[in-house]
Amino acid sequence: MAKEKEKKKKVKFWERLRYKYKLSVVNETSYEEVLRFRLSQLHVLMVFSVWMVVLVVLTILLIAFTDLREFIPGYPDRNMRTMIAQNAIRVDSLESEVMKRDRFLNAIQLVLTGADTSYAQTVRKDRKKSGYDTLQFRLSAQEKAFREAVEERERFDLGEGGKVQNEGYFHFFPPVEGMVVQRFDKQNGHYGTDVVAKTSAKVAAVMDGVVVFTDWTVKTGYVIQVQHANDLLSVYKHNSVLLKKQGDYVRAGEVLAAVGNTGEESSGPHLHIELWKAGNPLNPEDFIKFK
Numbered sequence: 001m002a003k004e005k006e007k008k009k010k011v012k013f014w015e016r017l018r019y020k021y022k023l024s025v026v027n028e029t030s031y032e033e034v035l036r037f038r039l040s041q042l043h044v045l046m047v048f049s050v051w052m053v054v055l056v057v058l059t060i061l062l063i064a065f066t067d068l069r070e071f072i073p074g075y076p077d078r079n080m081r082t083m084i085a086q087n088a089i090r091v092d093s094l095e096s097e098v099m100k101r102d103r104f105l106n107a108i109q110l111v112l113t114g115a116d117t118s119y120a121q122t123v124r125k126d127r128k129k130s131g132y133d134t135l136q137f138r139l140s141a142q143e144k145a146f147r148e149a150v151e152e153r154e155r156f157d158l159g160e161g162g163k164v165q166n167e168g169y170f171h172f173f174p175p176v177e178g179m180v181v182q183r184f185d186k187q188n189g190h191y192g193t194d195v196v197a198k199t200s201a202k203v204a205a206v207m208d209g210v211v212v213f214t215d216w217t218v219k220t221g222y223v224i225q226v227q228h229a230n231d232l233l234s235v236y237k238h239n240s241v242l243l244k245k246q247g248d249y250v251r252a253g254e255v256l257a258a259v260g261n262t263g264e265e266s267s268g269p270h271l272h273i274e275l276w277k278a279g280n281p282l283n284p285e286d287f288i289k290f291k
Helices: 002-018 041-065 067-071 078-113 119-130 141-153
Strands: 020-026 033-040 179-182 193-196 202-204 209-217 221-227 232-242 255-259 270-277 280-282
Touching: 002 041, 033 041, 041 067, 209 232, 221 255
Parallel strands: none
Antiparallel strands: 020 033, 179 193, 193 270, 202 255, 209 221, 221 232, 232 255, 232 270, 270 280
């Protein structure tokens, strides 16, 4: 019985919505019917809903495509949007300047600590920190094998990347900044020059060449030798660490190692530099100006 009553109520409600009413407009003087409409509650609801949708759409269009949106509380006006764009450009410029400053300070720090100051290495570190170093190039097996074969064949090629110097003229780069404490003495078997420098100061190559020896010895500690053109050989002893390996091609002034105090014959942080030509020792002070 209860379910039947609910069904009757639902049917009556739907019928009331669809029940039509007569709306008449009558002349007050002659009582003549001027207009007449037959409407239902459902028609009124439909017309009202359509008008509401139209009004909402028109309001959205007016706000989106006209300047009326600037009157909405909290919405930035034209001047504020211009300032936001200008501030974004300034922030981007400031970030670029900060990155340049950090790169410069890192380079200064590397120079002061005597580490490798090559520009390529510094740029690679900055890219990794900033997240820009994301490109990865994969080599095929054939290309990798070809590169290894070429590098192995040209490891000790002294003509790579540089011109052969004149036989009677040589220009040497100072290997380290310091004070000479023991000079070249061929008669007493001291075939080099000892230069005192601070610990971990950079040791640079005196000329372009190829690293032919890197090893540890009991008497001279970490030793690195570079073969140059015209049968010239430079030897660097008592280093704390070696930064190049055998077969590497180096430029004049490129960092090879760091000043140390290694080996039994060392009595403090210094560099022992030797120059040899065709198996004969040369006095480094005849070619290099030490401070």
